[in-house]
Amino acid sequence: MKSTGIFSTINSVEAFKAYIQSYGDKAYGMFFFIQFMSVIIAPIPSNISAVVGGNVFGLWQSFFISLLAIISGSVVVFILARKLGKPFTEKFVSPKISEKYEKLISSKRGELLVGILFLLPFLPDDAIGFLVGLSTMRLGRYFMIMILTRPWEILAASALGSSNIIIPWWGWGIIAILVLYVVKNGSRLENKFVSAFKEG
Template sequence: MERLEETLKKYKSIIILTVILAFVGALCYLYRYEIEYVFSLLKNQDQFKEYLLSFGPLAIVVFGIMQVLQVVIFFIPGEVIQAVGGYAFGTWQATLVSIIGIDMGATILFLVTKKYRSKLVNKVVPVKIKNSLEKTLNSKKLNLVVFLLYLLPGMPKDAMIFLCALSEISFKDYMLYSTLGRIPALTLSCYYGHNIALGNKSIVLIATIIIVVIVLIGIFFKDSILKNIEKVN
């Protein structure tokens, strides 16, 4: 019994990840017709896309403003907006505009936080998130840590702007490394929306599985991820 417990403890992360993958796979199989129905619904009900395109030449600008707002008003789900951007404008154009919009929003929050510091942070960032990230952002390799925090799943990326502004990282380095870290997830979200528009069912299904797995990894392994990042010296 003790040997079994030791084995389970040793391979705990692998076992959990395997269970998650099996669970996601089973759900996708059981609800394959519902997934196809949702895909069809998204394909036909493109009111959001029509709303954006109703602005004509300014449509892409409106999309960019939405990305600014989803950072500044950080409870707005950015992934949804990015997927709609990919649906309306294609992967690469939506990704580029998303990066510009998000960086503009991050610039606003970073500079405002620099001015008001803890007075602002204590009001908008939950204590639990603040406490869990402050130690992580005290690393000597702060640029690498910021890059990893924005690259890895499950991190409260918009809330991190406030805490990074209180850290020793410069504005220039923050913008560079946070942007590099954001790019893969941004591209995936826009690619997802673009393939919905193209009707690529198999790619949409694969992308859905990848996104779900990434989210679940972030949920189940966030504390472990933070502890490992804290070891970066």
């Protein structure tokens, strides 16, 4: 991926869009590959690339390609983590995240936790597949949780990119404030969430 030059486009939506379009007839496959790999190495947030996908391919094509790629990537991560164990997951998941979530995911309320992690924006959803693979959760259960929770943010991002959602200037202002709040307070919100979940 580094040799393709994709990492130089991460900081610019327009550059990322031009990068995908440069593949011509192979753009669909490249977009799938980017979304698939984002689950594993996560250099580009899959929601951001889904916005670009919506702009390039339209709402539904971006949505279905992104959903298929992200679900497939998550299943592959789960299987690899289950087969190769903790030495493998430690290459991709920071000790801080592992320490915080590994025991919770393996608890009786682990399935609920995973569902919430996929729904809330300030939580490390892409790292979860590795830790779920280490737990006792069955792949079928994990797959159902993903089908119920992951489509919504992907659909919203794809719709935003395709301009099917028209947002007034004040709406963008609210979104910007929310994004800045989450970025600034993400760690604190995450710690509160984990503490509440443990206490509950």
